[in-house]
């Protein structure tokens with residue numbers, strides 16, 4: 070593949086931005102090589118500055134569930150921006166967005182729009198601490214909730230990819246207030262709550278862990294966390310930045326029938342524009358300024374153009390059968406990848422839910438963080454490049470989930486399986 074223009078751009082970028090990128094996971098550091106620079110995107114495809122086309126299984130890390138550059142989303146943005154880009158005073162689209170989210174996610178009795186998933190999770194834990202008067206936060210090893218100080222403890226995603234699960238710069242006094250549990254371990258959770266339950270302000274969990282690749286909750290696990298939080302007066306926060314509106318129209322909480330006290334959203338809710346949201350029980354949210362004393366604010370929060378992109382995307386995913394088709398296609402993709410790996414004689418396990426999947430080079434079933442960490446990251450690295458050079462773009466990390474959109478179909482899967490048959494052979498060769 071000719072990647073000369075990407076190389077020129079990356080060379081310049083390296084002198085200007087840390088690692089040449091504005092977000093670490095884009096840098097290809099864990100898989101080697103240099104990132105390509107996108108020129109444009111359409112449907113299931115990214116096109117780079119040298120004209121190479123890739124079937125894209127990241128979709129901007131989740132937002133592009135309707136496919137890249139969907140005409141309805143672009144039209145909504147074009148129409149809205151003609152009235153101005155930002156007002157700094159309330160606008161009707163903020164009300165429409167809140168009404169839409171409340172209808173799709175009934176636990177969101179009240180909510181606040183912010184500009185990223187990180188802002189949403191930061192705000193949610195501040196609210197949990199402020200509302201309970203407690204200080205301890207519980208998270209799960211390998212889960213990633215954005216780059217807020219309290220979360221960079223045994224974190225997943227890029228922090229895990231680069232072996233920085235505990236980032237420098239986070240004061241020990243603060244990090245010590247974050248306790249981590251193994252995900253899917255019922256006894257460990259019960260034991261921790263028995264010991265310090267009365268001091269726990271909140272538990273934040275990715276209901277499906279998408280930042281240690283993709284790990285599904287064991288039957289009853291989310292309800293177990295729900296029961297523990299209820300019993301000990303802790304706030305249960307579902308971080309649905311990744312799963313929200315993807316794994317079901319109402320997110321993981323509707324898929325698993327477990328209601329958190331607070332939820333956080335991002336990605337799809339902005340349709341590719343910078344939007345996050347947090348919300349839940351009204352008695353908690355009323356404690357947020359200006360109706361309450363717990364402060365949180367944002368210059369561009371509820372920005373009309375971002376609301377328009379998010380609303381257009383939320384409209385598209387409400388089409389009859391949208392999630393059923395997305396889930397069926399996720400199984401087609403994963404079954405096809407497993408078949409290609411078997412044909413190549415290499416041990417690969419996939420985990421899958423609606424619109425999200427994990428690919429692990431292991432013969433184990435992956436149900437825990439340790440299972441995920443036991444997979445062969447070097448084999449993934451070879452597979453990643455084998456697919457990339459054949460025009461298929463997987464997440465450039467063994468610890469990131471893959472994402473499907475409504476634009477992925479037979480043509481894309483056929484191309485992917487043909488590439489995978491070769492790439493798995495190369496991955497095995499090592």
Ligand code: KE4
Nearest residue numbers: 092130185186187213214215226310311335
């Ligand atoms: P942002 O601040 O990146 O919008 O959202 C942070 C966040 C919070 N919670 C969950 C469950 C998330 O997955 C994320 C962000 N996800 C990563 C991908 N694993 C974003 C990609 C990146 O960091 O560039």
